[in-house]
Amino acid sequence: MQKKYPEALQDPIFSNISSVASREGVATYVIGGFVRDFLLDRGKPVDIDIVVVGSGIDIAKKVAASLPGKPEVNVFKNFGTAMIKHKNLELEFVGARKESYHHDSRKPVVENGTLEDDQKRRDFTINALALSLNETDYGTLLDPFNGISDLDNKIIRTPLEPGITYSDDPLRMMRAIRFATQLRFEIHRESLEAISAHKERINIISKERIVEELHKILLSPEPSIGFSLLHQTGLLHIILPELTALQGIEEIEGQKHKDNFWHTLEVVDNIAKATDDLWLRWAALLHDIGKAPTKRFDKKIGWTFHAHEFVGAKMVYKLFKRMRLPLNEKMKFVQKMVLMSSRPVVLSQENVTDSAIRRLVFDAGDHVDDLMTLCEADITTKNPKKQKRYKNNFKLVRRKIGEVEERDHIRNFQPPVSGEEIMSTFNLKPSREIGVIKEAIKEAILDGEIPNEYEAARNFMLSKGRAMGLSVQDEQ
Template identity: 70%
Template sequence: MNYKQALTHPIFKIISQSAKELQLDAYVIGGFVRDFILQRGSAKDIDIVAIGSGIELAKQVAKNLPNNPKVQVFKTYGTAMLRFEDIEIEFVGARKESYHKDSRNPIVENGTLEDDQNRRDFTINALALDLSEEKFGDLLDPFNGIQDLKNAIIRTPLNPDITYSDDPLRMMRAIRFATQLHFEIEEASLKAISKNNHRIEIITKERIVVELNKILESNKPSIGFLLLEKTGLLDYILPELTALKGIDEVEGQRHKDNFYHTLEVVDNISKKTDNLWLRWAALLHDIGKAPTKKFHKKIGWTFHGHEFKGSKMVYQLFKRLKMPLNDKMKFVQKLVLMSSRPIAIADDIATDSAVRRLVFDAGDHIEDLMTLCEADITTKNPVRFKKYHNNFKNVRKKIVEVEERDHIRNFQPPVSGEIIMETFNLKPCREIGIIKETIKEAILEGVIPNDYDAAYQLMLKEGKRLGLEKSK
């Protein structure tokens, strides 16, 4: 392979020239090189390592670029970053690292390129391309990373036990890369992750969630979650999921393994949507099943109220992992809470009133809810699979019909509280709420159409029932 082809963008010549002016050596290293070899499209992030000051090199590059882009300097880490066109370029001086047991933040010293490649997490991320004039585009591959790319292997440059213990986030990164690239983690490396899984506790929740999100955003997230479970990391990160694992049997009655079912649902939904929070909803839709599981002699295994319990657990989980407790969390909560509703409707003959209530409760999230429920069909029986999907097609058709006719989505009552107060000469009181609720229920049940005249007449009737007099 001609590696010079990776360096055709004019930025590389400018970095090369800038390094020459400062009389230091510079290399492109890491993900940019790896992704070029894997032909994963053009990377928007470039890592440059300088044998010397990465910060000074960044400043020199900025001087030599048109418009002199701003250089962001991170003195604590000895790094600098600038943007050129749509590319983000990070500069760092070559360094060697040593670690304290209770922190993933290393003690850093200046080092050689070899030192810098030694500190990299995986062999496939230690590949470097020379930017000097004489050796422009030459590959430096001290750990046979090219062979690991060919063999689709994730392997650490040095002893994996030390690599993962020093910086336990690398365990998550190994699993994330295995998921994104469909690579295998080398056996010694996998054993080292299992051995050091407890070390994940020193990593901030925010960093863990970044990796979890990348696993969830991949084409087949189950690869990552199966590895997290196999290595014991999932017990530390998402014990709500590992609690779903296993099949209990009493008196010959068994239930399905809800852990593996959940991963199937996540893979199914990932074929239909890139919405990260919808994928989170799929991952958590059954977490309420572990605490609500009961066996009854007459009916077997039940999980009554698991959706309600699960939606409460979503808040606790998001809070523990320091995830956003905003509309994203509320979206996941709502979908978990409603995850069985369309299934119940699809099993019966979908009545207009049931569909109206579904649309009323789901609001703008009705499409996402239907997508989640269709992903939840994991039966291996082809007849049942077809039947369930046909049922959902009917529900979707009914949703369109009801919505066109009754306009229930984001429902606003045709008669406002102000009109009720004015009609019956009322101040704020419980009777207003009763009348509004009666009108809403009548519309949802199809007793009256969703329009002002019908609602106004019902308001008068209900007001009379409550002993209210219409003002003159």
């Protein structure tokens, strides 16, 4: 007996679509994520997919005409779809179709089809679930691939043979891993093997689409699930080889280093508990990528990763460019976090001076709190005493940052004395001396020689200028 879920369709928009479709004599169904998330009790999605056994564009236009305010219909003829924005919902209408693929493209050849044809072309059984909007069986669940059972058992499975599903559209490999991460489901064994077998097919997918899935994995509650699966299937080596290069432990003369790949995944999970900031999560993912190219063994001191932060920051730019990630302030933020990722760690291990704190705040600027969050996430030791000590040390650094900032106002530092004032005071034209004096004032403030105040900075400027052999305008 087929189950009915009319309670899923309480929003008036569904009865509206049902009435229009009935009048036009076509069958309509709500399918995919809306049905899946209703059955998982994951809240109400705002994106709703409607399958029409007929023209989805025609039904969308007629539905829009029947709604208050007659919302605009955005038609995408190439895809045979139409979109309506109604209240807080986005409704996408598409005609039921069947698809076939060429080997070198994920763009299908599309033909009109039945609801079952449309369900077959879906990526996973849990996304092939449909609820009828037809008056005769309103709210009835249509589940030809036993998606309900896979929901109950928390399984990601393809409706057709997985090798066909993934070879046809290799982005589905990323989607399988993304859904497994977001829902904490398991990918069916045959499906996981098929992803490994077809991993090279990911190369026909655009970087933008791959990054879209990576973002969703990174923004999930436990991103390591996804990155572990990407690693296990071999996809990660193709997409982000900078990460897989960190994997492994070497031993020379009885000395080992930690596995920086698995450490990185722990850091990403840690930071996911502290922030939803996507770009800070990217910084956590990439904070150690400079360790693979800088790894060296020194007989006296053991394993070293000299200047890995500097090398890693340069690698961020190349990675972002290759993956077509934004090369704007977001990239610069990730670079800065990677470059500075060890600075607070060093400060937490010694008797931190006000001068060192001032320099940290000066260099990090508005992102000093983000930097501290990253460093706290970097604590992955399993030794409870060490963990407690490191966390307490970082609390001390945070407290000192607050004290120094309140007193010295170093964040987003602007010199109390401008270049123009230096020029007029010493009757100078633009020259090297101006930069030397400005830098000397900044260093004196950061070192705590003078307070970050105008009078103190002006007096320092006068003495510095005279020491350089410059004459004050009023004294000439």
